Amino acid sequence: MTPRTRGHLALLLSPVTLFLSVFFLGPLIIIAVYSVLTPGLYGGVEWSFYHWNFGRIFGWADGLVEVFEPVYLQILLRSLGLAFLTVIICLILCYPVAFWIARLPQRARIVFLFLITLPFFASLIVRLYAWLLILKPSGLLGTVFNAVGLEAPEILYTQTAVILGMVYIFIPFMFLPLFSSVDTLDRSLIEASADLGAKPWQTFVKVIVPQTLPGIAGGSVIVFIPAVGNFIVPDVLGGAQGLMIGNMVEQQFLSSRNWPFGSALAMVIMAVVLAALMLFTARACKAGAAR
Amino acid sequence: MKISLTAFAGLFFLFIYAPLIVIVVYSFNSNPVNMLVWDGFTLDWYKGLFGIGERTLDPNQRAVYLESTPQLIAALKNSLTVAAVTTLFSTLVGTATALAVTRYRFRGRTVYTGGMMLPMMMPDIVLGVGLLIFFSTIGMQLSLLTIIIGQCTFLTSYVFIVVQARLAGLDPALEEASADLGANEWTTFRKVTLPQLAFIISMDDLVITYFISGTGSQTLPTFIFSMVRRGVKPEINAIATLIILASIIIAALGLWLNARASRK
Numbered sequence: 001m002t003p004r005t006r007g008h009l010a011l012l013l014s015p016v017t018l019f020l021s022v023f024f025l026g027p028l029i030i031i032a033v034y035s036v037l038t039p040g041l042y043g044g045v046e047w048s049f050y051h052w053n054f055g056r057i058f059g060w061a062d063g064l065v066e067v068f069e070p071v072y073l074q075i076l077l078r079s080l081g082l083a084f085l086t087v088i089i090c091l092i093l094c095y096p097v098a099f100w101i102a103r104l105p106q107r108a109r110i111v112f113l114f115l116i117t118l119p120f121f122a123s124l125i126v127r128l129y130a131w132l133l134i135l136k137p138s139g140l141l142g143t144v145f146n147a148v149g150l151e152a153p154e155i156l157y158t159q160t161a162v163i164l165g166m167v168y169i170f171i172p173f174m175f176l177p178l179f180s181s182v183d184t185l186d187r188s189l190i191e192a193s194a195d196l197g198a199k200p201w202q203t204f205v206k207v208i209v210p211q212t213l214p215g216i217a218g219g220s221v222i223v224f225i226p227a228v229g230n231f232i233v234p235d236v237l238g239g240a241q242g243l244m245i246g247n248m249v250e251q252q253f254l255s256s257r258n259w260p261f262g263s264a265l266a267m268v269i270m271a272v273v274l275a276a277l278m279l280f281t282a283r284a285c286k287a288g289a290a291r
Numbered sequence: 292m293k294i295s296l297t298a299f300a301g302l303f304f305l306f307i308y309a310p311l312i313v314i315v316v317y318s319f320n321s322n323p324v325n326m327l328v329w330d331g332f333t334l335d336w337y338k339g340l341f342g343i344g345e346r347t348l349d350p351n352q353r354a355v356y357l358e359s360t361p362q363l364i365a366a367l368k369n370s371l372t373v374a375a376v377t378t379l380f381s382t383l384v385g386t387a388t389a390l391a392v393t394r395y396r397f398r399g400r401t402v403y404t405g406g407m408m409l410p411m412m413m414p415d416i417v418l419g420v421g422l423l424i425f426f427s428t429i430g431m432q433l434s435l436l437t438i439i440i441g442q443c444t445f446l447t448s449y450v451f452i453v454v455q456a457r458l459a460g461l462d463p464a465l466e467e468a469s470a471d472l473g474a475n476e477w478t479t480f481r482k483v484t485l486p487q488l489a490f491i492i493s494m495d496d497l498v499i500t501y502f503i504s505g506t507g508s509q510t511l512p513t514f515i516f517s518m519v520r521r522g523v524k525p526e527i528n529a530i531a532t533l534i535i536l537a538s539i540i541i542a543a544l545g546l547w548l549n550a551r552a553s554r555k
Contacts, residue, residue, distance in 0.1 A: 005395060012391035013403070015384045016447060024410050024444045027421030034424055093303060100300040112304075114546060119307055121538040123495050125515050126531040130310030132523060133317065140313055143328065171307065229414035232497060236519060246416050253420050253502065263424070266417045273414055 034263035043257030053264035079244040082159060083227035086166040087220045090174035098182040120172040128236045131165050157239025165233040174219040181215020221280045229269040245269055311535055318528035336529035366514035373435060374493040377442045378486050385450025393458040410448035419502035433505030441499045446489055479552035487545045
């Protein structure tokens, strides 16, 4: 490497290195440190080691100062479940539509792809607010049900509302990776499978799904990550029944002002996300090796 | 089979667009108590936003209920300022990083290609509270500056990922031949698509901004979020409609510029 290229490299890389090591790694390190510090009285922090923050979540609390509260574990499991269901529903909704669009003529494809990404440009909070308008008792759903003389189902402030909201805002995240996978699908393999006497469901399970697996996995991870730590959707649509781990973090930081405990909760979210990512990369490596 | 697939796609698009249409339609409804019972056409909510209608603090009155137009305008201004600075910074720094890792082979290159994914993959709530503790520990007052810094962390990563993907699929020779079709597309991408994406993501960021915006530095999403939290009001429909309209215009403009570039 000549001194000249070395100079170029330094010029290109020093801004990002400096900026991200201070403002990205800095916050991550400090949050890890805070999660094992003692919460002080009146919302402060004392600089001494304290593992009961995690004990309070996972059950080894000392029983005196910190009490094990199973509610945090419950809410963590609920968040995992809601995020998982969101992924599955996004998948079920997007998969057929991806096939449908992939078969359209070029011009129509561009139009429909544009239509799917368009809501992504409209503000997230606006899109969630729309569901508040639809689901509230005097909202669109209630009005329609009343008009035909039926009792409207109570969806707002339940877990169903949270899933609905998350599916709605994360659909483009699932759709795009899925579509690029479906679009490059080798059609001749499907025909060959049919010619060789495979039933449609056999072709689907044995040919189509394995071939589109990269898109399925990619989309699932991209949806799961923001879903599991989400606090905006449960805040707007979830009510007390639909609280998620993100709401717990927000509460600790902005109302209870127990930052060490909030940091511990945030570390748990991070661990879950890292686990999901590692599972995904391991699978991707395996798939890559198999090919 | 084919018909049922088309029907499914139809329902899918209905699901995506119906909520947006509901907002737009009801932003013109004059019924302030039950917005979903049509009471006649009105522009009152829009007038109220711009401070030209009657206003009252009684939510059951037919006049506009909004704390202050200046607050809304200030939030919009903040959002635009933050988005402009953030877009400039993250586009420059992110593109520089992407150029470095695609043009050169050097030790530690994989640290950059892998490490640059992290801010994008980090759940925004973790980054948000991390930044909050960080700024309070180093004694930095929450302001527009902290919002800009916070957004730049994940936007730089975002720009890097997008540009790197583009550069990897681009022939270096094409990039240099300025009159060429490929170069033309690359220019449009660099000058239009990329800044547009960054700008929109910045304008729409809620979670990170929520944690690190001080009292005087609300942005449009945090402002609307706090309004929505206090309950459904007809003025929110009007703001929301304007935002939907603006985003459609921005998206369509980007598409049009792209199409024009690839036709040349």
